[in-house]
Amino acid sequence: MPALMELLGMTQQQASHIYAVFRQDTKNDPHVHVGEVHATDAEMALVLAKEQFARREPCVNLWVVPMSAIAATAYDDADVFEPSTDKSYRFGGSYREQERVMRAKRRDQR
Amino acid sequence: MNLAQSPLSRRDDLRAALAGYLLALADDELILGHRHSEWTGFAPDIESDVALSSVAQEEIGHALLFYERAGDLLGGTPDDLAYGRSPEAFRNAVLLERPNGDWDFSIMRTFLYDRADAVRLDGLVGGPVESLADLAKTLRREEKYHLLYGEQWLRRLAAATPQSKQRVQAALDGAWAEAQGLFDPVEDQDDLVQAGAIRTGFDAQRRLWHGQVGAILESAGLRAPGAVTGRSAGFDGRVGRHTDDLRVLLEEMTSVRRTEPGAKW
Numbered sequence: 001m002p003a004l005m006e007l008l009g010m011t012q013q014q015a016s017h018i019y020a021v022f023r024q025d026t027k028n029d030p031h032v033h034v035g036e037v038h039a040t041d042a043e044m045a046l047v048l049a050k051e052q053f054a055r056r057e058p059c060v061n062l063w064v065v066p067m068s069a070i071a072a073t074a075y076d077d078a079d080v081f082e083p084s085t086d087k088s089y090r091f092g093g094s095y096r097e098q099e100r101v102m103r104a105k106r107r108d109q110r
Numbered sequence: 111m112n113l114a115q116s117p118l119s120r121r122d123d124l125r126a127a128l129a130g131y132l133l134a135l136a137d138d139e140l141i142l143g144h145r146h147s148e149w150t151g152f153a154p155d156i157e158s159d160v161a162l163s164s165v166a167q168e169e170i171g172h173a174l175l176f177y178e179r180a181g182d183l184l185g186g187t188p189d190d191l192a193y194g195r196s197p198e199a200f201r202n203a204v205l206l207e208r209p210n211g212d213w214d215f216s217i218m219r220t221f222l223y224d225r226a227d228a229v230r231l232d233g234l235v236g237g238p239v240e241s242l243a244d245l246a247k248t249l250r251r252e253e254k255y256h257l258l259y260g261e262q263w264l265r266r267l268a269a270a271t272p273q274s275k276q277r278v279q280a281a282l283d284g285a286w287a288e289a290q291g292l293f294d295p296v297e298d299q300d301d302l303v304q305a306g307a308i309r310t311g312f313d314a315q316r317r318l319w320h321g322q323v324g325a326i327l328e329s330a331g332l333r334a335p336g337a338v339t340g341r342s343a344g345f346d347g348r349v350g351r352h353t354d355d356l357r358v359l360l361e362e363m364t365s366v367r368r369t370e371p372g373a374k375w
Contacts, residue, residue, distance in 0.1 A: 037157050038155055038156075038157060039157070040266055040270075043262065044262055044263075044266060047161070047258055047259055047262050048157040048158065048161055050161075050255065051157075051160055051161035051164045051165075051255075052157055052160055052161070055164055
C-alpha cells in the first residue's frame with residue numbers, strides 16, 4: 001500500500017512537518033478531516049490548528065496526524081471502487097441525509 | 111451592571127484610581143493588539159499569521175470591554191477613549207508600544223506580557239467588584255490560548271538552532287527592563303489594593319510573575335536576567351510618561367478616524 005506522501009510527491013522530511021487536522025464538532029460527532037498545517041511537531045500543530053480550523057466552527061476536540069503516517073489508496077486504482085454491476089440498491093443516500101439532519105440538531109443542542 | 115453603581119467605585123477617593131487601573135488594562139490590550147495586527151501578512155508562516163491576527167482581534171476585543179467599564183466611571187464611549195486621547199493620557203506599559211522588530215522580540219514580548227496579564231486577571235477574579243471579577247474570569251478563557259501560543263513559539267525558537275537561541279536570548283535581554291514596568295502601579299493603585307478591589311499588591315504580582323516566567327525561561331534553556339529595579343530611562347507608561355513610539359502608533363491608528371471626526375460607520 002503506498003504512503004500518501006509518495007502519492008503527493010513529498011519527501012519523508014517534508015511530510016513529517018505537515019499535519020492533517022481532524023476536527024470534532026460535538027462529542028457525538030466523528031472527527032472530520034478539515035485540512036493541514038505546517039508545524040515543527042505535533043504539539044505546535046495543535047496550537048496552530050486551533051486558530052486555523054476551530055475559530056469559525058464549533059469544536060470540542062482536535063486531532064493532528066503527520067502526513068508521513070498516512071497510508072492511502074492510489075488514484076490509479078480508483079476503479080476498485082467502481083461496481084461492475086448495478087449496486088444502486090446498496091447506496092446509502094438516506095443515511096447521509098439522516099446524518100446531515102442529525103448533525104445540525106446536535107450542533108443546536110450544544 | 112454599570113460599574114459606577116458598585117459600592118466601591120462610589121467612594122470618591124477610589125473612583126479615579128479604579129478608572130486609571132481600568133485604562134491601564136484596556137490600553138495594554140489595545141496597544142499590544144495593534145502591534146500584533148501589524149504582523150498580519152508578514153508573520154513567518156501562514157498558520158502563525160492567521161493565529162496571531164486572531165489573537166490581535168481578541169486583545170482589542172478585551173480592550174473594548176475594559177474601556178466600557180472605564181467609561182462608566184469617566185464618561186465617554188470606548189471609541190472616545192481609544193481614539194480620542196493624547197499619548198500622555200495612555201496608561202499602557204512602555205514595553206507594549208515598542209515597534210514589533212523581529213519575530214523573536216514579538217514572541218518574547220507577548221510571552222512576557224501574557225504571563226503578566228494572567229497574574230493581573232487572577233488578582234481581579236474573586237474580587238469584590240463583581241462586574242470586574244466576572245469579566246476577568248471570562249477573559250482568562252481566551253488568554254489561555256495567548257499564553258500557549260507565545261510559550262510554544264518561544265520554546266521552539268529557544269531549541270531550533272544556536273542562532274535562533276541566541277536571538278531569542280538577546281530579545282529577552284532587551285525586553286527585560288521594560289517588562290518590569292508591566293507591574294508599575296497607576297496613581298493610587300495602593301488604595302485599590304487596600305480597599306480589596308485588587309486582591310494582590312503590584313509588588314506581590316511582580317514577584318509571582320517573576321517566578322512563573324523564570325521557571326519557563328529556564329526550562330527552555332534561556333537565562334532570565336537578574337532583577338531590575340529602576341525604570342528604564344525615566345519612562346513609565348502607567349503615569350503617562352511614554353516613548354515617542356506611542357505617539358507614532360496613535361497617529362497611525364487614529365488617522366482614519368481623524369479624517370472624518372464623528373462619522374458613522
